[in-house]
Amino acid sequence: MTAESPSITPVEPKLPDPRLMAAIVASALFMQNLDGTVVATALPAMSRSLGEDPLVMGVAITSYLVALTVFIPLSGWVADRFGAKQVFLVAIGTFTLASALCGMAGGLAEMVAARVLQGLGGAMMVPVGRLLLLRRVRREELLSVTTWLTMPALIGPLLGPPLGGLLTDLISWRAVFWINVPVGMIGMVLVWRIIPPLPASLPPPPDIRGLALTGAALACTMFAFETLGRGLVPAHLAEGGVLAAIVLTVWAIRHCLKTPHPALDFRLLAIPSFRVPNIAGTVFRVGAGATPFLIPLTLQLGFGASAAESGLISFASALGAFAMKPMAKFALRRFGFRNVLIWNAVLAALCIALCGAFRPGWPMAAIFTVLLISGLCRSLQFTAMNTLAYADVPQEKLSAATSLYSTAQQLPQALGVAVASAVLQISVALAGREGVALPDFTAGFLVAAALAMVAGPLAAGLPRDAGEGIVSGGGARKR
Structure with missing residues (x-):
């Protein structure tokens, strides 16, 4: 450039609306959440088709969740090294391929192998997608982006139980996996066309x-x-x-x-607003993670309902979760993060315990109402934890924070299914029965409720002003 040439200031390309990016990234969460709920609803049919005990078939859920949890710690490093957008695209493709393989499984071993591959894709898909957003938004945008990220994703569990039941009854349990294929392909196209890439870096060796x-x-x-x-x-x-x-x-x-x-930076737990969502959230998620496993089994094995009937009733929890999202901001602004995390955990635990009282004589409207309220409470708890967790994490620690927090999100879901399944089998053995009965499901719900209840006292360690500025719109993310 000559001395006479005017200086040119480079102009950064305008970024897409963060809410649009959140909705697109949510396509990954949609697949993951849809997958979890349809599999639980189809579990009895899968067990009959593959010749396995329904309680043993729980491994089809836990194998995926364990693989997801084991590979998540690597996700932050892989995203930094190869670029978050590129990794996100490959992860969606892997998850979609594994879903198709699950639908073609001819036995339990093949199903577990395909679910492990699906877990590998999911391990890179969700935390890396979240990282794409967190590095593009300001602190005051966190609640809005979190809501937009989770609302489309909640359509998965909203549709999952009734859709899983209908597909299982009308077509086959295999169709509940095949439905991920078109969703994954559409998600990949949207990510490729709209989400701007984050530059790759040269992080320290893993x-x-x-x-x-x-x-x-x-x-x-x-x-x-x-x-x-x-x-x-x-x-x-x-x-x-x-x-x-x-x-x-x-x-x-x-x-x-x-x-x-x-691999997991536990030093981040020194940040109170990060520590409580990890520790209290882990305990809460174990209890909450048991309920989507227990409810379809209770309705189908305990009440004799069909897969479709079970799905239409149990989707009330997801409906409540979906309905809570627009109200979460008001609740957090009115009561504060600390009070919500303490008292809402108690209310959610009581709803889980009440599920243990379900009997065939209950009106279906009453069961639906309990599940609806339970979904409202769980959704508010998750929104508060997910929003607060990253509020005070410095930008340079976001990759490490997403790896640790995603591990703390996924492991409890696997533990919840494993704990519920173990309680059912122990209860059956202690009673001397040959098969599972309603009192066994009651024991499972009570154990799950006790675990969720513990999250309330643990949340009391939060400062009273925790999350200040997130819902009111003030402040800026720490750099």
């Missing part, structure tokens, strides 16, 4: 030892929950799994605390 330790600890934890006291493997193997899980978990935490760039 913490291979930390990834191995955390993965082994998570796998042993799930093995212990799936087998302890259930007679699926010799007792000494189940007990060895418990011991291995404890040792590996302590080892992994100690390693991650000493490593400059760990």
Whole structure:
């Protein structure tokens, strides 16, 4: 450029509306949430088709969730190294392919293998999609973007139970997996055309030892929950799994605390607004994660309802969750994050416990109402935790924060299914019955409610002004 030439200031391209980007990224959450609810509804039919016990078929859910949890810690590093948009596209493609393979499975082993591949795709899909948004929004936009991100995703569980029941009764349980294929293809096109890329960087080498330790600890934890006291493997193997899980978990935490760039950065838990959604949220999600597994089984095995009837009733929880999203901002502004997380956890736990009282003599309208209120409470709790978690995390720590928080979101869902399934089998064994009955489901709901209730006191550790500025629109994200 010559001295006479005017200087030209480069103009950054205008970014799409954050709400539009959130809605597109939510296509990934839509698939994941749709998948979870339709599989639970189709589980009895799957067990009959594949010749497996319905309680053992719970592994079709937990194998996916375990794979999801094991691979999530790597997602932040992969996104930084290869570019979040590129990784997000590959993840959606992997999830879509695995869904098609699930629909073609001819036995439990094939189903588990396909679900593990699906978990690998999901592990990169959801946290990386969230990272694409978090690096584009300001602090005061967090609640709005979180709402737009989760509302389309809630359509999945809203449609999941009735759609899963109808597809299972009218076509086959295999159709509940095939439905992800067109959704995934549309999502990939929208991401490719509209979402702007984030530049790749050269992050430090991945913490291979930390990834191995955390993965082994998570796998042993799930093995212990799936087998302890259930007679699926010799007792000494189940007990060895418990011991291995404890040792590996302590080892992994100690390693991650000493490593400059760990697989999971537990040092972020020093931030109160990040610590409480992780710790209290983990306990709450175990209890909440048991209910989508227990409700369809209660209605189909306990009440004798068909898959379609079960789906039409149990979708009330998702309807309540969807309805809460527009009201969440008012509730958080009126009562504050701390009060909502304490008292709403108690109310949600009471709703879960009330599900244990369901009997065939109950009017379906009453069951629907309980599930609707339960969905409202769970949705408000999740919205508050998901919004608060990233409010005070510095930009340079967002990749690490998404990896840790996504792990804390996904592991409890697998634990919830495993705990519920274990409680059912233990209750059956203690009663000397050959099959599951309504009192066994009551025990499962009560255990789930007790776990969700613990989240209330844990949330009391939040400062009273936690989240200030998020719902009122003030402040800026820490840099």
